[in-house]
Amino acid sequence: MKNHPHTVDGSVYQAKRAWQMLGLLLLAQVLVALVGRGIAPLSPLIASDLRLSNAQVGGLPSALFAGQMLVSIPSGIVVDRIGTKKLLFIVCLLLGVFYAATTIVTSYAFLLLCILLGGMAYGTMHPVTNRGILYWFPQRRRGMAMGIKQMGITLGSALAAAALLPFALYTDWKMAVTASCLILFAVGVISSFLYNENAVVNKKKNQNEESLVTKIKHMATNRDLLLISLAAFILNGSQMSLTIYVLFYIGNELLFGLGIAGTMYVLSEIGGSAGRIVWGTISDALFEGRRFPVTLILMVVASTGAVAMIFLTPVTPVWILCILLFTLGFAVSGFNGLWMNIATELTEPQRAGLASGFSLTIGSMGVMVLPPLLGWISDISGSFKISWLVMGGLILVALFFVLLLRKRRNF
Missing domain, CATH: 1.20.1250.20 (MFS general substrate transporter like domains)
Structure with missing residues (x-):
């Protein structure tokens, strides 16, 4: 496949800016994964607190990915229309709000609903960050860039097990979830404020809606x-x-x-x-x-x-x-x-x-x-x-x- 004509390559400044934007996308991806996948390592504590069966515990990650599946196509359309920058903060905000809400629910049904809605925000992050990579990196640099960004998912998942679970054992799972959501809010603000769209994006609007x-x-x-x-x-x-x-x-x-x-x-x-x-x-x-x-x-x-x-x-x-x-x-x-x-x-x-x-x-x-x-x-x-x-x-x-x-x- 040939390089897309909208990519810009060969400029030292452009390359530097591209890697800076990748760093912001990676940071947001890590924190979104930390919060979104944090339910899994915390599930034994959640099960004990809410008296959930093993089958009910198994429904928690399913709710996350069901939300991701439901929103994947609509979110792709939205990000093509309004861009990466605006959605970075919106995604972090919504995921944090819905997951923070899990700490105040006592019903399993409402717990699933919160995770499902959070999963919709979690799933939106993928097309948001993918679009950023596509517009900032030419094809011959995009493989490594996308790999680094996608590494944020497994890194966030590993951090959830390594950091959230010990913190939850020291306090409780609700404190761990709340703390992770607050950090996610902060990262959403920072990433959205510092992130810039590639200038070429605005020149390539689709004229035929x-x-x-x-x-x-x-x-x-x-x-x-x-x-x-x-x-x-x-x-x-x-x-x-x-x-x-x-x-x-x-x-x-x-x-x-x-x-x-x-x-x-x-x-x-x-x-x-x-x-x-x-x-x-x-x-x-x-x-x-x-x-x-x-x-x-x-x-x-x-x-x-x-x-x-x-x-x-x-x-x-x-x-x-x-x-x-x-x-x-x-x-x-x-x-x-x-x-x-x-x-x-x-x-x-x-x-x-x-x-x-x-x-x-x-x-x-x-x-x-x-x-x-x-x-x-x-x-x-x-x-x-x-x-x-x-x-x-x-x-x-x-x-x-x-x-x-x-x-x-x-x-």
Whole structure:
């Protein structure tokens, strides 16, 4: 794919400004993830306080991603219309308000509603920041930039476990949520105040306004975008399945205990953070901005890693666990940055927000479908081994979608 004509490259000042804007986008992304995903590590404390069952606890992250799925397309349209700068603060404000409201509810239904509404703000951040990357970075720099920005999601998730949970244990979960929301407010103000749109954006307004139905129809009939979105459906679902079930598999089924299982969870998250930067950097530096060769390697590694999980035993050396979980996270979670790049680059710049929102909608469905499916498989088989095998096979199906995209379009 060729560089979009709206990007500006070659200027030292422009490059410096681009990295400054990336820093602001990353800061906002980290705090949005810290708050949005902070419910997960705090869920045992929330369950104890509100007397929730395990099934009810499982509904909390589902509500978050349901909100993200519902808003992905509308938010993409909104960001294309009003830009990144204005929405940075609005997203941080709304997410903080709805999550802060969880500290005063006593009903499970209202708790789910607050998280669902917060999830809508959480999901809006993706097209908001994706658009910023698209307009500030040329194609041959965009892979690393998008990877760094997407790293903010896994970094925020890791910080939620490392910082919010100890703070909640020292105080309570309500204080932890409230503190994180206040920090998010501050970051929203700072990021929005300091962030500037690329001057070229204002020169590239779409002169032909289209109806909402026309815009969505354009996305739905874009076969290239559908193919990468279907691949994201599988990779996103696989990523969340790894996050959810690694503790159960390593700690309970393989009898390593929660201490080692927790370490493997952290390693997979660290691997995912590194992967989002490294894969994008490789596509920029070694393949001149082409995404296919790197995506192919990534999916082969991810599928192989998932299948390798079935060969683990209670006597497997811990260092092998470390290598495998880091590598699996590096590949499965590392796909996210490449996916966002491909989705935005498959459409016109004026539709970048809508394209990422549309693709995110389909990708979010994978998060809601695959973990329950793989969990059900483990229930009826009595082991997670079949689940890992199925995951590996599904990733190969995702690879098939990417191969079809490659055949249709050189990327």
